[in-house]
Amino acid sequence: xxxxxxxxxxxxxxxxxxxxxxxxxxxxxxxxDNGITILVIEDNRLPLVSSSIVFKRGKYFDSYxxxxxxxxxxxxxxxxxxxxxxxxxxxxxxxxDYLGADVNVSANFDAFIVNFVSLSKNFSELFxxxxxxxLQPVFDEKEFLREKSKRLNEIIAYNDDCEYLSTLxxxxxxxxxxxxxxxxxxxxxxxxxxxxxxxxxxHSDLINPGEMLISFIGDITADESIEKVEKYFSHLNRSxxxxxxxxxxxxxxxxxxxxxxxxxxxxxxxxxxxxxxxKSEDFLKIKFMNTILxxxxxxxxxxNLREVxxxxxxxxxxxxxxxxxxxxxxxxxxxNDLTAPACEQVIKVLREFTSEKIxxxxxxxxxxxxxxxxxxxxxxxQSISTLLINLRLxxxxxxxxxxxxxxxxxxxxxxxxETARKYINPDEISYCLAGxxxxxxxxxxxxxxxxxxxx
Amino acid sequence: MIHKLDVRDYDMTDVRKPMVEFRKxxxxxxxxxxxARNNKIPSVVINTTYKVGSKDxxxxxxGLAHLLEHLLFEETANTSSGEFDTLLQSRGGESNAxxxxxxxxxxxxLPSNQLEFGLWLxxxxxxxxxxxxxxxxxxxxxxxxxxxxxxxxxPYGSVDEISSKLLFPDCAYKWPVxxxxxNLMQLSLGEVEKFYSKYYSPSNAILTITGDIDYSTxxxxxxxxxxxxxxxxxxxxxxxxxxxxxxxxxxxxxxNVNLPSDFIFYxxxxxxxxxxxxxxxxxxxxxxxxxSLLYKELVYKGDLVSDIDLxxxxxxxxxxxxxxxxxxxxxxxxxAVEKFDNIIxxxxxxxxxxxxxxxxxxxxxxxxxxxxxxxxxTADQLANYEFYFNDPEKINxxxxxxxxxxxxxxxxxxxxxxxxxxxxxxxxIPKNKK
Numbered sequence: 060x061x062x063x064x065x066x067x068x069x070x071x072x073x074x075x076x077x078x079x080x081x082x083x084x085x086x087x088x089x090x091x092d093n094g095i096t097i098l099v100i101e102d103n104r105l106p107l108v109s110s111s112i113v114f115k116r117g118k119y120f121d122s123y124x125x126x127x128x129x130x131x132x133x134x135x136x137x138x139x140x141x142x143x144x145x146x147x148x149x150x151x152x153x154x155x156d157y158l159g160a161d162v163n164v165s166a167n168f169d170a171f172i173v174n175f176v177s178l179s180k181n182f183s184e185l186f187x188x189x190x191x192x193x194l195q196p197v198f199d200e201k202e203f204l205r206e207k208s209k210r211l212n213e214i215i216a217y218n219d220d221c222e223y224l225s226t227l228x229x230x231x232x233x234x235x236x237x238x239x240x241x242x243x244x245x246x247x248x249x250x251x252x253x254x255x256x257x258x259x260x261x262h263s264d265l266i267n268p269g270e271m272l273i274s275f276i277g278d279i280t281a282d283e284s285i286e287k288v289e290k291y292f293s294h295l296n297r298s299x300x301x302x303x304x305x306x307x308x309x310x311x312x313x314x315x316x317x318x319x320x321x322x323x324x325x326x327x328x329x330x331x332x333x334x335x336x337x338k339s340e341d342f343l344k345i346k347f348m349n350t351i352l353x354x355x356x357x358x359x360x361x362x363n364l365r366e367v368x369x370x371x372x373x374x375x376x377x378x379x380x381x382x383x384x385x386x387x388x389x390x391x392x393x394x395n396d397l398t399a400p401a402c403e404q405v406i407k408v409l410r411e412f413t414s415e416k417i418x419x420x421x422x423x424x425x426x427x428x429x430x431x432x433x434x435x436x437x438x439x440x441q442s443i444s445t446l447l448i449n450l451r452l453x454x455x456x457x458x459x460x461x462x463x464x465x466x467x468x469x470x471x472x473x474x475x476x477e478t479a480r481k482y483i484n485p486d487e488i489s490y491c492l493a494g495x496x497x498x499x500x501x502x503x504x505x506x507x508x509x510x511x512x513x514x
Numbered sequence: 515m516i517h518k519l520d521v522r523d524y525d526m527t528d529v530r531k532p533m534v535e536f537r538k539x540x541x542x543x544x545x546x547x548x549x550a551r552n553n554k555i556p557s558v559v560i561n562t563t564y565k566v567g568s569k570d571x572x573x574x575x576x577g578l579a580h581l582l583e584h585l586l587f588e589e590t591a592n593t594s595s596g597e598f599d600t601l602l603q604s605r606g607g608e609s610n611a612x613x614x615x616x617x618x619x620x621x622x623x624l625p626s627n628q629l630e631f632g633l634w635l636x637x638x639x640x641x642x643x644x645x646x647x648x649x650x651x652x653x654x655x656x657x658x659x660x661x662x663x664x665x666x667x668x669p670y671g672s673v674d675e676i677s678s679k680l681l682f683p684d685c686a687y688k689w690p691v692x693x694x695x696x697n698l699m700q701l702s703l704g705e706v707e708k709f710y711s712k713y714y715s716p717s718n719a720i721l722t723i724t725g726d727i728d729y730s731t732x733x734x735x736x737x738x739x740x741x742x743x744x745x746x747x748x749x750x751x752x753x754x755x756x757x758x759x760x761x762x763x764x765x766x767x768x769x770n771v772n773l774p775s776d777f778i779f780y781x782x783x784x785x786x787x788x789x790x791x792x793x794x795x796x797x798x799x800x801x802x803x804x805x806s807l808l809y810k811e812l813v814y815k816g817d818l819v820s821d822i823d824l825x826x827x828x829x830x831x832x833x834x835x836x837x838x839x840x841x842x843x844x845x846x847x848x849x850a851v852e853k854f855d856n857i858i859x860x861x862x863x864x865x866x867x868x869x870x871x872x873x874x875x876x877x878x879x880x881x882x883x884x885x886x887x888x889x890x891x892t893a894d895q896l897a898n899y900e901f902y903f904n905d906p907e908k909i910n911x912x913x914x915x916x917x918x919x920x921x922x923x924x925x926x927x928x929x930x931x932x933x934x935x936x937x938x939x940x941x942x943i944p945k946n947k948k
Contacts, residue, residue: 067742069641070592072601073634076627079556079726104554107883140804149814152804157869159876178880205817212820212842215772219669322770325659325667356608357599366588366596369655372663392663424604431606431625434555439887 081434083460086447087281094269094297097288098447099281102440108182108277109440112193113448114171115270116261116302119383122238124261127252130210130245132166135258135265137206139164139173142197151192160185162192168239169337169382170452171265174441179278183287190291196262203255210250217244221320221327221392224493227514228318229329232489233386237307269297272451276440307384309333311487315507318514319496326398326494330405331388332487337380337453343463344478345378347470350425352376352412352479353389357424359408360389368404370397378482382453387483395495399502402490409485416472430464533883534892534909537729538900543745544717547736548896548906550724552889553626558725560622560632561893562640563901565720566713567616568693569686569831570751575701577657577693578709580613584653585706586714587611587620591644593635595652605631613691616830617901621890626726630735637739640719643710647703654699661695669771670942677779677836680763680938685755687832717745720900724893757781757832763938768945773820774841776851777940782835782931785828785902791915792927793835794826796861798874799924801825807857807870812839818850830902835932847941855934862929868921875917882913 089097118132140162141148155162160177162185173193177185217223227242234240245253271292275284311332339345346354353360353376364374374391393401417425436442446460456462490506492499500509536550571578587609589595602609607624620639624632638644665671675690682688721740723732761781783789801808801824808822821840827833837854841847860866892909899908 067738069634069638073630075605075631076629078625078627081556105883105887149805149810156803156805157873157876159880161880176884178883209820212773215843216840219771221667323667325662355603357596357603362596365656366652369652370659372656372660392659394659394662424600427606428603431628432608434557434625435623438555438889
């Protein structure tokens with residue numbers, strides 16, 4: 060038996076000290092004559108430089124190159140690292156690894172992004188290599204074929220994963236027949252349609268200085284950064300091509316959809332409907348509202364499914380906001396025989412949440428939680444860089460992050476209910492589950508008419 | 515042709531040292547305290563590491579350390595279930611925890627003006643047992659779902675369980691951290707409390723605080739909340755058992771997967787050894803980055819498997835070096851294993867370029883600068899260095915150990931440990947689909 064010092068009353072939590080202000084780090088922003096946006100944050104506490112080169116032509120535009128071109132942007136991002144006029148793929152990776160550097164090329168729906176980091180003493184050499192990869196990739200036919208067969212194999216492996224399958228199913232249902240419905244890596248049929256010619260076409264459209272952002276964070280000065288961009292990218296001509304599209308109107312299509320993973324003992328569930336695009340005046344209110352609904356450990360969804368019912372290891376909700384459309388999704392994984400009970404709990408939580416105001420305690424908790432965890436977004440060069448780039452990629456106000464906390468603290472419980480009602484409609488919910496169809500379809504009939512879809 | 519690469523020397527003046535400044539001291543009740551100030555953001559991390567893991571369990575009641583973590587992670591004597599996290603979030607904080615074979619770790623992240631509140635909440639976990647039987651029943655169910663998620667339903671999800679059984683048949687690393695879940699369902703609150711009382715003593719814990727703190731006021735606060743907890747003296751740990759000298763087992767495992775994969779495990783030295791440094795550097799040479807030996811020969815050029823991964827996983831009493839080979843549907847993995855054996859043979863004979871060593875050292879150097887970047891990881895590393903090496907200063911000095919590794923040491927390591935009669939092999943094959 061442990062005995063406490065009698066002087067200390069452990070039942071009363073101590074009070075808080077005086078909170079400190081948090082500011083987004085000062086950054087310098089410059090536009091080159093040919094239209095490239097340069098963003099720099101100087102910070103020499105560590106001998107490292109992190110940099111990102113971002114192009115606005117994301118994977119969304121795959122479909123501009125043919126009817127079935129899913130995976131084009133993503134395959135191009137792989138090939139970028141596999142050969143320039145001076146070095147083949149093997150030599151490139153040899154040099155990058157030798158510099159102790161990390162180079163990561165990726166394509167998401169909204170942008171094509173090259174992230175790279177190294178010790179500051181090696182950064183000039185690294186930047187020289189990366190610009191060469193970006194501006195002069197050779198797109199070797201042999202590497203292309205290798206990448207294609209690697210991907211076909213990957214798709215087979217991914218199909219073992221219920222979470223992957225339920226994501227495909229959810230996107231297929233919610234983003235029906237729009238570019239957002241397609242898997243980033245491509246499909247069995249689209250991969251057969253792709254060609255080096257198409258990759259080259261996309262690449263030449265991509266290299267458009269008017270749609271480029273370059274950020275530098277770390278042990279480098281603004282002058283050095285600008286000099287590097289001028290040296291390697293000032294010769295590029297701005298093109299008239301604009302990577303813009305109409306906002307997508309997504310129609311409600313409520314239903315129960317299943318996709319099969321034979322023998323699975325647990326089902327991966329995604330429950331949701333269409334949401335909204337990224338640039339939205341309600342961004343902070345949506346974040347606030349979702350934090351209470353399913354965006355933190357104490358949220359209603361996690362509390363109900365994990366802590367009250369013990370149905371799952373964890374459950375969460377989120378709003379994915381992309382440039383032209385978005386979605387609202389609740390995701391969790393439960394044992395086969397708990398699928399329908401979990402769905403019933405989710406809908407119960409949603410109905411309550413869209414009909415009753417949150418309590419004053421919840422309001423205060425959420426304000427403190429969001430304000431208290433905001434500094435963490437400013438902790439690493441990588442996380443600062445992401446915020447910085449998003450600011451420009453989605454045309455947000457320059458002082459958006461400086462006002463983040465003060466704006467959050469103004470939100471009222473009426474506004475939370477209003478936002479919940481505006482963006483969540485329990486009657487339009489679709490249930491998308493990947494699991495052993497034989498075991499779960501009977502149960503899921505209780506929720507609604509089951510449609511089985513292959514993804 | 516490989517472009518000629520210049521060899522760089524490791525000028526440590528590049529690294530503004532020391533990387534992590536900290537203070538360490540011990541309270542009268544035996545609690546070890548490490549404080550590391552870093553005020554880049556107005557936040558603090560409170561990390562409490564208890565020296566208890568799955569290896570401290572009895573073979574017939576496994577999974578207890580992890581179950582206890584689930585319970586204490588959200589309920590203490592003065593905060594009921596649900597209240598713990600509600601209180602914490604209302605102060606702008608959040609928390610998480612993990613259990614390994616050796617340790618149980620709880621950490622909390624808070625705005626720095628809430629440090630005292632955080633110390634109050636974290637110390638309450640050490641001060642007394644407040645778990646209710648309602649929480650116990652809910653967390654049993656949650657752990658059951660956790661097991662389904664990460665083991666039963668995950669492709670190749672049984673690797674950990676099966677390999678531990680084969681690698682460590684005679685010692686307490688035999689069972690997985692999550693334990694025998696069916697057995698766990700039968701546990702009573704009394705058994706859980708007994709385990710708690712034995713291991714959750716200040717003398718069996720390390721408290722690490724990183725972030726925006728004031729060295730002149732923190733020790734007093736630490737003393738107020740932790741110094742008042744009594745130690746329960748020396749802990750008589752359960753017998754660990756013995757390690758095998760040779761291993762040659764292989765097993766074929768039919769699984770609910772579409773593609774075959776092989777997993778090879780070597781038994782290698784534990785964490786607090788020179789061999790761990792040498793072996794870890796060797797794992798960089800073999801599998802870190804696309805120009806690594808194994809990736810190049812087995813994946814990129816050889817096209818024998820679709821991916822590889824080699825990891826040195828070191829614990830307090832033993833280590834493993836594991837190779838994962840992700841196969842193609844239509845190619846035998848055997849060819850990749852043969853090629854791998856050739857590569858290891860060459861290393862054991864000293865047939866490899868010095869530039870490979872320099873490259874690996876460059877990679878370790880960047881990782882070294884990059885890894886202390888968050889308050890959470892700094893706290894976690896300080897606590898781990900204290901636990902495994904009794905020396906948190908290693909957070910600043912272990913880089914020198916890596917930079918001093920010689921070619922001869924790498925060769926000796928491969929020769930001594932990467933032997934065919936010192937490994938087990940699991941071959942996962944797709945079982946007939948419905």
